């Protein structure tokens with residue numbers, strides 16, 4: 001009988017004080033604060049400060065934090081030059097992974113692994129990642145990147161850098177709430193990847209590169225793009241039932257459903273559902289929202305699968321006019337707040353993360369000289 005735990009299910013691999021998931025009751029807390037409170041009242045900048053420093057900032061602390069984020073939005077010209085060299089077909093997640101890696105030697109504290117230096121690096125990285133994603137969107141469309149707008153908050157500035165136009169404040173607030181909702185989530189796969197890299201005492205940038213590569217996959221952050229592709233493939237409400245029956249018959253996984261930890265619906269998904277509904281109403285296009293509702297009804301009648309964060313975020317981003325392959329990069333520009341908080345936590349009480357494997361291959365196989373092999 002195997003002693004391996006496939007997918008490490010149920011294994012507690014770290015202690016954390018950053019976020020807590022109550023998977024049975026469908027609740028999520030950052031530093032003890034309910035995610036619903038944060039989505040309602042906070043901003044991405046304030047939530048990031050909460051995750052990094054452990055407490056909600058005072059007004060003065062938040063002002064200073066926001067200023068530092070604004071001051072670090074520009075990326076070195078060499079990074080833009082690097083983006084210009086990449087093939088236009090490079091995925092935005094691939095671009096982000098490459099650019100974050102390339103940013104490391106430009107960071108003035110790259111060789112310093114103290115907590116203070118790592119917080120400085122995290123500010124620079126969190127401020128720069130939206131600039132990279134937006135610059136790539138411009139460059140691949142033959143346009144020059146838009147200089148960040150210091151008057152705008154993090155989320156609004158990202159939308160501004162995509163189009164060069166100041167976004168509608170309501171749309172910017174929706175994106176801000178999405179960033180809050182995605183900022184941390186226990187020991188999810190990408191955060192674990194970041195912590196494994198940090199546990200070797202590799203540096204913060206390397207940890208974030210590992211995390212970006214891990215988030216990209218369709219079983220993790222990449223699912224939001226797949227949800228939108230599914231909605232587009234189905235096309236309209238009348239076709240949902242038939243499509244879902246076909247998907248079940250083919251034993252396809254339905255993107256945006258299922259979760260390793262949640263047994264109840266993911267509370268982030270329920271918030272995103274509200275945002276999807278209000279955007280559907282304000283945009284006058286209820287198609288994606290209504291299709292999503294119908295899909296959820298059919299899936300949950302078939303299997304007791306919780307809806308996860310990636311399901312409604314798809315139609316939210318699409319209705320905001322964001323290109324589909326930027327959905328997962330948006331996840332990354334939020335989750336970097338959690339990844340970096342976990343890197344500090346890992347360094348603060350480090351032990352190399354090194355599980356074992358159960359060997360199931362052959363033993364005592366003789367080495368056959370190359371000329372005698374068949």
Ligand code: ACO
Nearest residue numbers: 218219220221223252253254255256257258259260308310
């Ligand atoms: N659609 C249909 N069936 C599903 C789904 C789904 N989305 N998710 C799980 N199941 C079924 C599996 O087929 C399996 O059934 P079986 O026991 O009859 O074989 C059972 O539920 C358990 O599924 P696993 O894949 O073993 O569960 P695991 O905990 O390993 O995976 C995961 C969790 C990867 C999220 C899975 O539910 C999935 O692939 N979902 C779709 C992709 C997705 O939405 N990912 C985003 C997750 S949230 C995030 O990472 C940000």
